[in-house]
Amino acid sequence: MRHRLEIVPDEEALGKVAAGIIAEQIQTKPDSVLALPTGRTPLCVYRELVIKNQRGELNLRHVRIFNLDEFYPLAPERPGSFHAYLWREFLSQVNIDPAKVCLLNGLAEDPAAECRRYEEQIAAVGGLDLVVLGIGVNGHIGFNEPGSRFDSRTRLVALEPESRAANAHLFSFDEEVPRQGLTMGIGTLMEGRRILLIAAGEEKAQVVTEALCGPITPFLPASIL
Numbered sequence: 001m002r003h004r005l006e007i008v009p010d011e012e013a014l015g016k017v018a019a020g021i022i023a024e025q026i027q028t029k030p031d032s033v034l035a036l037p038t039g040r041t042p043l044c045v046y047r048e049l050v051i052k053n054q055r056g057e058l059n060l061r062h063v064r065i066f067n068l069d070e071f072y073p074l075a076p077e078r079p080g081s082f083h084a085y086l087w088r089e090f091l092s093q094v095n096i097d098p099a100k101v102c103l104l105n106g107l108a109e110d111p112a113a114e115c116r117r118y119e120e121q122i123a124a125v126g127g128l129d130l131v132v133l134g135i136g137v138n139g140h141i142g143f144n145e146p147g148s149r150f151d152s153r154t155r156l157v158a159l160e161p162e163s164r165a166a167n168a169h170l171f172s173f174d175e176e177v178p179r180q181g182l183t184m185g186i187g188t189l190m191e192g193r194r195i196l197l198i199a200a201g202e203e204k205a206q207v208v209t210e211a212l213c214g215p216i217t218p219f220l221p222a223s224i225l
Contacts, residue, residue: 025129
């Protein structure tokens with residue numbers, strides 16, 4: 001896999017560069033299959049994509065969307081769910097076809113069956129064309145916490161305190177943040193034809209350096225990139 005590193009001065013520039021990469025993917029392949037992240041970092045990217053779409057510069061009608069992860073158990077309509085986040089911050093503002101949005105169900109009665117279903121959906125559409133990732137301060141990608149196997153598939157996982165704290169702003173009280181999540185596995189993510197990792201802020205500088213320059217280890221999941 002060919003790597004390209006780009007350092008930008010601020011989040012506005014990050015949004016423009018990352019949105020440009022995503023837009024180029026969609027313009028090259030209008031029915032692209034995307035895996036999208038949540039959290040604070042992607043907000044600037046989604047804002048730029050919305051602008052491009054509303055200006056008529058980018059058509060998302062044929063794009064298929066998967067999300068990287070979801071809290072479990074958590075109803076999709078809860079404001080803190082990643083399902084709600086994606087619709088609120090991005091999908092509801094663009095011309096996406098709802099039938100092409102495939103999101104993990106945080107209230108699935110059988111989480112193992114839900115994860116198998118998700119893998120089958122990804123395979124049925126020919127795999128992921130572009131995987132967009134954030135990175136946690138502990139090096140997690142998706143909800144793949146330190147120690148995750150590099151060949152892991154979509155599954156139910158226990159969340160580290162750092163991951164729960166990073167998402168506490170989505171909930172009324174820290175105690176409301178679920179202790180488990182559903183996540184695409186590292187093996188699933190790495191099968192993406194292209195991967196875009198975005199990171200912002202001084203608090204991410206050390207872990208990005210370690211991921212890029214340190215040893216490849218399951219204890220820093222992003223190091224596999």
